[in-house]
Amino acid sequence: MAGVVELFEQPAVGVPVTALLLALAGLACFFFWRSYRARKLRDATLARERQLRSQFEAVLSSARDGVIIVTQADELALISDVAANILGVTRADAVGLPIARLNLRAVDDQMHPILLREAFGIGRTDDKPRIVGVPGRRGAEDVRWIQVRSRVVPDGWDNGPVTVVTMMDTSGLREAAEALNRSDAQFRKAMENAPVGMALVDLEWRLMEVNRAFAEMMGSTVSALRSTPFSALSHPQDLHAERDQLQRLYDGHSSRFTVEKRYVRADGNVVWAVLDVGLVRYAGGAPDHYVVQVRDSTDDRMHSELMAHRAMHDPLTGLANRTLLQDVLQKVLEQPDAESRVGVIAVDLDGFKGLNDRFGHAMGDNALVHVAGVLRTATAGRGTVSRIGGDEFVIVVQDPDCSKALFDIAGAIHQGLKRPVQVKRHQITLHASVGIAMADEETTSGGAPTLLSAADAAMYRAKSSGKSRTEVYEPSMRTTSDAQSALASDLAGAIEAGQLVLHYQPILELATRTIVGYEALVRWQHPTRGLLLPSSFLPLIEDKNLSVSLGTALVDQAAEFLASGPSPTTWVSLNVSADQLGDSEFADRVLSAIGRYHLSPQRLVVELTEASLVAPNTRIRHELTELRNAGVPILLDDFGTGVSPLSYLRDLPVSGVKLDMSFVAGIPEDPAGARVSRALGALARELGLATIAEGIETEAQAEFLAGCGWRYGQGWLFGVAQPASAVSESSPQFTTSLIDPRPQEHDNPLSLGDRTF
Known part of the structure; x- marks a missing residue:
């Protein structure tokens, strides 16, 4: 720098001034360039540092x-x-x-x-x-x-x-793990203590884990069942019952399925079970394992089969009833070779009514059971034996050699009945009239009713020809319908002549055994056939539309009986069907008789048969309401059977109910019948209805029904239906109300609280 100054102070000898200035300018440019470059490098470094810090902050955040x-x-x-x-x-x-x-x-x-x-x-x-x-x-x-x-x-x-x-932060993971462990523990606890069988099953249908209830159901232990193929427990006939459903579940076509099947316990016994299966999948959707619930349905299955059997079989003899008979006969008649392979045998006992009258219904029932055994033995598996009512039996025979089989069975029936029946201290020999009808073109085209009618006609010919014999149907015979038509033609005159009369069966208060009323039961005092029971002519009355005239005629008989009876408080119930109602003629006759004989309206009770009251029309309800408003109580007969009884209690002006005798027959031994009787009684009492049980034949039945809350009862135990002249009343003290199911102290025996019916 000193040299440069000297240059300005003393120009060098021989150096031009211009060259010197150029050198100075170049030197200044060099220093300026170096300074600019340093600033540029510093700014780039600072920018890079800011960028890296920003990226670092972004990564951290x-x-x-x-x-x-x-x-x-x-x-x-x-x-x-x-x-x-x-x-x-x-x-x-x-x-x-x-x-x-x-x-x-x-x-x-x-x-x-x-x-x-x-x-x-x-x-x-x-x-x-x-x-x-x-x-x-x-x-x-x-x-x-x-x-x-x-x-x-x-x-x-x-x-x-x-x-x-x-x-x-692992709190969420830790809580999730704890929740998972807690859930797993709860599931295992619930599984171990569940009252129904539960199991975890792998995709190979092998038991991974089972609970105690499942092991007990299978008659085994939890440890013994682990790793066991589930199918190894199945009944041989139900081995693959769930296979197709499992495949659908595995393929995702369904989320769960239920199937009922049989399993074989470790002791060899068979149990029915309802299998409920669900598939557990991984989060990605892949199948993992099955969760299975197994509920023992053996009792339910047996109960259902028992109820189905009862619906199609006679409760006394165990034979097929009329419904099953019709189904069986119609099916065999629809087969191509029916005309050569099918026949019907109608059997009716001779003199059975006398046996019943002499020894009572209990002995009569024993005889019917004996006859059922004879018919089974005689048929020997070649057909279906049925009891269609009373002492009437029908056998549907299906055999390659049907004609020979029919005669063999008929002969075996007569031979079997020769063995006497022990009735008390007596040996009674029964006899039967037998009718045979072979299927032919006419009966096959007419179906089951035509063939049954032909067998009936042959049986009636046997009975009219001396009884205890066999007859074969032929077209010349009068069919049952012709004979019944002849009997029906006499009905109108019989009603006018007063041949249809009332017999009275007593109704008692179960707690005190006091007679409080009677049920009026119609009989036909036929001039040539003697006393006929309702089953022989009531269907004819319905066919000939004579119900209304019969009903109105019997009202006067019942009113006269009440007016002349020794007690001013007993009541009489009259059986009335739906076809007797609707035009107010019956109601007018009832109210007229009450006024004419100066009776309290509550002493003449209208008893409706439930089976005839399916969907009653408006006119019927109107007439019943008219009677009810006048103070005449309405009883619903055969309570608990038929269609929708609860709708009748809601839609009709009912004052009380009568328990159907089918529920009474099996109690107290039959637990199902006992439960139904108790439940129906509770329902009736809850609705404020009078409760009457019919068909009581033993003290055990009477005591059980009284304990269940049924207030009144009738049946063979208390007396049979007798004509008015034979009814003897010992001034019964009527202390309870027919309508109110609870004991009341009212002057009027048929009042409920402050309301009089």
Whole structure:
């Protein structure tokens, strides 16, 4: 520089001034270029530093794990947003503070207090993860569990070593694991103590786990059933009952299925079970295992089969009833070779009514059971034996040599009946009239009723020809319908002549055994055939539309009986069917008789047969309401049978109900009948209805019904139906109400509370 100055002060000898100026200008440009380059490099470095810091901040803020950096002096040099949130501090307050001054408490995985320095792993040489607890967000006792990993980085901050600590909040995972463990424990506890069988089954249909109820159902143990193929427990005939359903479940076409099948217990006994199967899948949808519930349905199955059997069989003899007979006969007649293979035998006992009258219904029932055994033995599996009512039996025979089989069976019936029946101290020999009808073109085209009618006609010919014999149907015989038509033609004159009379069966209060009323039962005092029971002529009355005239004629008989009876409080119930109602003629006759004989309206009771009241029309309801408003009680007969009895109680002005004798017959030995009787009685009492049970034949039945709350009863135990002249009343003390199921002290025996019917 001194040289340069000298140049300005003393121009060099021989050096042009212009050259000197150019040299100075070049030197100035050089220094300016070097300064610009240095500034450019510094700005680029600062920009890169800002970019790296921004990226670093972005990484920290977006990372799932929190990060803190602790200097060699245990000061917080850096803390990420995630770490600040986990620890419950703010970045501005925390950065630069010694970690000991952070207002935090920490615990180890055993809930023992530890220092933050230890919790963060400051000074540790390994980087193994640790679980520690820091304060949570849900109160003073809440702990947030975090996984901490620390690592020492030399020359990490101001040329000194730092500890980089990463932390991850594991509270959610820990809670999820605890919830999963708790759920698994609850499921296993519920499975172990479930009252129904449960099992976990793998995709190969092999038992992985079962509960105690399932093991007991199979007659085995839990340990013995583990790893057992589920199919090995199935009944041979139900081995693959669930196979197709399992495939549909596996393929995703259904989410669960239910099937009922049989299993074989370890002791060889067979049980029915309802199998309910669901498929558990992984989160991705792949099948994992089956969850199975197995409910023992043996009792339900047996009950259903028993009820189905009862619906199709006679309860006394166990033979097929009329419904099953019609079904069987119609099916065999529809077969192509029916005309050469099918026949019917009608059997009617001779003199059975006399046996019943002499020894009673109990002995009569014993005789019917004996006859049923004779018919089974005679048929020997070649047909279906049925009892269609009273002492009438029908056998449907299907045999390749049907004609010979029919005569063999008929002969065996007569031979079997020669063996006497022990009735009390007497040996009684029974006899039967037998009618045979072979299927032919006419009877086949007419169906089951035509063939049955032909067999009946042959049986009536046998009975009219001397009884205890067999007749074969031929077209010249009068069919049963012709004979019945002849009998029906006499009905109108019989009603006008007063040949249809009432017999009265007593109704008693079960608690006191006091006669409180009677049921009026119609009989036909035929001039040539003697006393006929309702079953022989009531169907004819319905066919000839004589119901109304009969009903009105019998009203006067019942009213006269009440007026002339020794007790002013007993009542009489008259059986009335739906076809006798609807035009108000019956109601007018009832009200007229009450006025003419000066009777209390509540002493003449209308008893409706439930079977005839399916969907009663408006006129019928109107007439019943008219009678009820006049004070005449309405009883619903055969309660518990038929269609929708509850709708009758709702729609009709009913004052009381009569329990059908089919429920009484089996009690108290039959638990199902006992439960039904008790339930129906409770329902009637809840509705404020009078309760009467019919068909009582034993003291045990009477005591059971009284204990169930049935207030009144009638049946053979208390007396049979007798003509008015034979009814003897010993001035019964009527102390209870027909209508009110609870004992009341009213002057009027047929009143309920403040309301009079």
